[in-house]
Amino acid sequence: MPDFPFLSFLGGFGWAALGVVVLLAATFAVAQVQKRHSVIDTAWGLGFVVIAAITFVTSAQVPMDSAGDDARRWLLLLLTAAWGLRLAGFIGWRARDGAEDPRYEDMLSEATGSRNAYAVRKIYLTQGVVMLFVSLPVQVGMYATGPLGWLAWVGAVIWLVGFFFESVGDYQMAAFRNNPANKGTVMDKGLWRYTRHPNYFGDAAVWVGLFLVSADSWPGVLTVLSPALMFWTLSNKTGKPLTEKRLSTRPGYREYIENTSGFFPLPPKPGRGAST
Structure with a gap:
């Protein structure tokens, strides 16, 4: 069995992290327009879809002799996408009234300076890191070589x-x-x-x-x-x-x-x- 392509995995992790940053930056921009940070709840499910899609693509670039198993790659992509898209759609529909979630109001009330800077640090950065950590089974599995x-x-x-x-x-x-x-x-x-x-x-x-x-x-x-x-x-x-x-x-x-x-x-x- 070929060795796990660790360097390729690290490269894919870097691209996935960049994808999360772009998604959260876009989410923050939407939050400014809608004047509510609870839009990140919709982005939560989408973030995992982005990570799965990026690592699916990057894992396909690994040389054939150490490439991840295609059946596992497709299974992880489809399962993650089905879960993430359904969750994002449901939360987006549930929040269609445009009101801020009381949880975020309570959290932002603790800000001593800029509420936006506090939100970036406490909400966006935290959720981005958690997304990357929780999705590690999907990321690693994309490169796993066993059938x-x-x-x-x-x-x-x-x-x-x-x-x-x-x-x-x-x-x-x-x-x-x-x-x-x-x-x-x-x-x-x-x-x-x-x-x-x-x-x-x-x-x-x-x-x-x-x-x-x-x-x-x-x-x-x-x-x-x-x-x-x-x-x-x-x-x-x-x-x-x-x-x-x-x-x-x-x-x-x-x-x-x-x-x-x-x-x-x-x-x-x-x-x-x-x-x-």
Whole structure:
């Protein structure tokens, strides 16, 4: 088996980083026009698509005797693009009213100088670095030389499960919020009966799946900290905890917490009711 083309990977990483910089610069320009920095939430999914596309192209330039496996390259590109484009489209549609996200208002209220400079440092730079780190399984996998094995297909199945939970969960919540009769109530139907955060669980599962596709061939297994960071962030940092803090005063939410799994999908505890 040919050695991993480490120097080619570094070159591709540099081009991917440049692509992220260009995307975030364009996002910042849009934010100035729309007067809201929450547009970066739409750019989040697009950033991973940009990284996957760039490394797909750069990995194709590696000499044939050490080139990455074409089946893995295409699988990583298609899975990442499907996830990123769907997420970007959904967030863009959800934010169509043009209002700033309260999370960013709270963050920017802490700025002691220029709010824009603070936003670049705390929001854009941070998310750019996280994009590059979390996407390492995709980047490394583009250059991995071994053929697709059973672990990669297990990863593809886990990705599919995650994509289902994230996309269906988002759709169900959007339909729930669009019904005026549900204002002030707790969403506990559909996938939300089995986990309080099907979208966050699905997001984490997607990246575990992509990691396994990459880990199927050396040195993809070395990127294990990337899905671990995504999982920890969604379940313990900016995902689940912030959402539950915001909803903690809503009537019925405490009972919902007591009867519904916090992250991994599980049957609701007895006494929750028969919502569907």
